[in-house]
Amino acid sequence: MDGSDLRGSPQQGLITATFGFFIGFAGVVLYGPVAPQFGEAMGLSGFLLGLLVAAPQLSGSLLRIPFGAWTDDVGAKRPFIILLLLSIVGMTGLAVILLYLYPDGLAFRHFPLVFLFGSLSGCGIAVFSIGSAQTSYWYPTDKQGTALAIYAGLGNSSPGVATLIVPVVITAVGITQTYLLWLGLLVVGTGIFAYYTVDPYYFQLRKQGLNAEPAKEQAQAEGQELFPSGNAMESIRNAAKIRRVWALVAMFFVSFGGFLALSVWLPSYWIELHGLDIRSAGVVTAITFVLVAALIRVPGGWVSDTVGGEPTAIVSFGAIGCSSILLVITRDLWTAIAATFLLAVGMGVANAAVFQLVPKYVPEAVGGASGLVGGLGAFGGFVVPPLLGLFVDFQGVDGYATGFVIYLVLGVGGMILASRLYRNVQQQPGTPAIS
Incomplete structure (x- = not known):
């Protein structure tokens, strides 16, 4: 068996992973653009409204852990497709609800069902850790920061595109038809991904019957540098034993979890506090926050490769803290827009910096580490919106502004963790990064 039996290239691996992530990740904003309508139809409090818009993040975050680690066993293609299919099931259930219950038949008693289908629809979000591992296995170490930033940056742009387009389509054809169109695009996109995606060389060789060591040797000859350490549970255990992985989890909770939370919360913020229409x-949410935070990851990855992930993260978390202070105190629309833009830049660059550090710290268990960091970190997208909703319950409309104190606390915490990592690296420059 020789290299002629292998298919694909790093470029193809990156393109297909990014495409699959793009179509699955749009589920982040499943309820965000229509939160006020759903909240009014079911009579939801601020807390329950925050819980509803965060529903996709529940599965989208926690499933990253086992599926990211499973990638170390079987490659990315099979786990990727399974999650996208589960997302289709959830979207189908939501479409049925909209067809038969919305708006007059939808009531508070339907909240558990709407939450369930939202959670299923969020399964596509969980492909993030799978695609991250796939990209890491395709690319050499010195190019991973840039490759992962392209993957995550372009893939992360889909909630922004959805937030931008969905309200326009709703205005034209209504909520029900809009979500039926979304379901159709998800089905077609899943089919395209399944047809074109290719696993990294090592996993192709394993599926062709080679044992682990011969497969590793041949894949190395083809240019692959990183390899899984063992089975899925072993990958998770190996990653969990490394103390710095948990620092990365907490940092990603702030940056990526924070990004997910605001992607679904900001439309309500602009509507209720600043009086904008849907x-x-x-448009404001997409252009000033979601797309900025997503696309800035690409140059953020380059900066992380150039100056280091730790110092890049320190500055980024500082930007998160400063912008949060502005959002707490301002009621002026244009000041809030400027602060949101700064917040998006801070979160996007911090996301790139954190994931640039994952293969650096955990080269022997990239899948498991990607699952832990991506899964538990992204869980912030589920935890934070209900907390923001509590500020609204206690303070009314002003709570949409004062709730940003949560991000001030998170930003300061991220700075502290990144600073500690940087000090350790500076004090022990000749020691391995995994300790």
Whole structure:
């Protein structure tokens, strides 16, 4: 068996992983653009509204851990497709609800069902850790920061695109038809991904019957540098034993979890506090936050490769803290827009910096570490919106602004963790990064 039996290339691996992530990750904003309508139809409090818009993040975050580690066993293609299919099931259930219950038949008693289908629809979000591991296995170590930033940056742009387009389509054809179109695009996109995606060389060789060591040797000859350490549970255990992995988890909770939370919460913020209509709120959320935070990851990855992930993260978390202070105190629309833009830049660059550090610290268990960091970190997208909703329950409309004190605390915490990592590296420059 020789290299002629192998298919694909790093470029193809990156393109297909990014495409699959793009179509699955749009589920982040499943309820965000229509949160006020759903909240009004079911009579939800601020806390329950925050819980509803965060529903996709529940499965989208926790499933990253086992599926990211499973990638170390079987490659990325099979786990990727399974999660996208589960997302299709959830979207189908939501479409049925909209067809038969929305708006007059939808009531508070339907909240558990709407939450369930939202959680299933969020399964596509969980492909993040799978695609991260796949990209890491395709690319050499010195190019991973840039490759992962391209993957995550372009893939992360899908909630922004959805937030921008969904309100416009809703205005034109209504909520039900909009979500039916979304379901159709998800089905077609899943089919395209399944047809074109290719696992990294090592996993192709294993599926062709080679044992681990011969497969590793041949894949190395083809240019692959990183390899899984063992089975899925072993990958998770190996990653969990490394103390710095948990620092990365906490940092990603702030940056990526924070990004997910605001992607679904900001439309309500612009509508309720600043009086924008649904279309304007979608445009402002997409342009000033979601797309900025997503696309800035690409140059953020380059900066992380150039100056180091730790110092890049320190500055980024500082930007998160400073912008949060502005959002707490301002009621002016344009000041809030500027602060949101700064917040997006801080979160996007911090996301790139954190994931640039994953293969550096955990080269022997990239899948498990990606699952832990991506899964538990992204869980912030589920935890934070209900907390923001509590501020609204206690303070009314002003709670949409004062709730950003949560991000001030998170930003300061991220700075402290990144600073500690940087000090350790500076004090022990000749020691391995995994300790």
